Amino acid sequence: MDSVTSDIRKPLGSQADNGLKIVVVGGFGVGKTTLVRSVSEIRPLSTEETMTQAGEEVDDLTGVSGKSATTVAFDFGRITLDARNVLYLFGAPGQERFWFLWDRLFSGALGAVVLVDTRRIDDSWYAIDRLERLGLPFVVACNDFGGPRHSAAEVREALDLEPYVPLVDCDARARESGKEVLITLVEHVRHLLTAPTEEPV
Numbered sequence: 527m528d529s530v531t532s533d534i535r536k537p538l539g540s541q542a543d544n545g546l547k548i549v550v551v552g553g554f555g556v557g558k559t560t561l562v563r564s565v566s567e568i569r570p571l572s573t574e575e576t577m578t579q580a581g582e583e584v585d586d587l588t589g590v591s592g593k594s595a596t597t598v599a600f601d602f603g604r605i606t607l608d609a610r611n612v613l614y615l616f617g618a619p620g621q622e623r624f625w626f627l628w629d630r631l632f633s634g635a636l637g638a639v640v641l642v643d644t645r646r647i648d649d650s651w652y653a654i655d656r657l658e659r660l661g662l663p664f665v666v667a668c669n670d671f672g673g674p675r676h677s678a679a680e681v682r683e684a685l686d687l688e689p690y691v692p693l694v695d696c697d698a699r700a701r702e703s704g705k706e707v708l709i710t711l712v713e714h715v716r717h718l719l720t721a722p723t724e725e726p727v
Contacts, residue, residue, distance in 0.1 A: 544610050548711060549631050550601075550617045551657075552641035553649025557669045557698035558617040559601045561641060565704040566603025566615065600631060605708070613708065628656060637663040637715045639707055641698065645673040647684050654685060663715045665692040667707045 550558045563570050601617030616631050618624075632638070638657055642650045650666075657664045668681060676684075678693055687693060692714050697703045 545612050545614050546607075546712075547614050547616065547635045548708065549628075549635050549638045550615060550641060551628065551638055551653040553643065553646060553653070556641045556643045556646075556649065558641055561639070561669075561696075561698040561704050561707070562601040562603040562615050562617040564699055564701045565605060565708065567606060568604050570615075571602040600627065605705075613712075615708075622652075625652070632657075632660060632662055635662060637665070637711050639711055640664050640666045641696075642666055642668050642681070642685070643671055643673075644668050644676050644681060645671060647681070650685060654687075663711070663718055665694065665707065665711045665714055667694050667696045670695065670697045 550561055552558055600619065601615075603615040603617075605613040605615065607613060616635075618628055618631050638653075640650060640653045640657065654664070654666070666681075666685065666687060668676075681687075682689075682693060692710050694707055694710055696707050
């Protein structure tokens with residue numbers, strides 16, 4: 527998927543003193559780099575490298591045969607919420623050989639976005655399982671790759687999602703769509719922090 531990278535060079539305000547960290551995770555080639563690029567107000571830091579034939583022996587390219595580059599560390603972007611609050615976005619690499627990086631990226635995070643390609647829904651299991659084990663709040667966003675449409679109930683059942691976990695559709699290439707996903711996550715975290723103690727957190 528092609529991304530729309532923002533050309534804005536917005537300086538961080540001197541009063542900004544509250545950084546909120548969000549991690550974008552998911553399977554290989556689901557659009558994590560694209561999402562970070564599309565919503566970031568600064569030129570995002572990207573650690574994409576060209577894929578080579580050597581990588582074909584260790585990375586499953588099923589469903590992503592047209593992919594020519596891949597994240598090897600993380601992507602980084604920024605969104606200013608108001609004068610004092612800033613969102614820092616970290617896109618995690620999707621290949622299994624880079625999963626060891628995830629725990630460090632999750633450290634200190636407010637929550638996570640699990641990006642899903644419904645054509646390859648099994649690729650989402652690891653991210654959801656890891657987040658549930660850590661107790662880190664997350665939302666699930668189905669990225670639109672133009673494949674067959676699935677109902678929310680079908681996706682929830684396939685992912686075995688708890689009823690309180692938000693599930694949304696998105697187009698990672700579109701800035702407004704990506705922002706809606708992040709807003710959903712922030713509102714979900716706020717709800718969990720203010721909900722009665724018997725609700726899972």
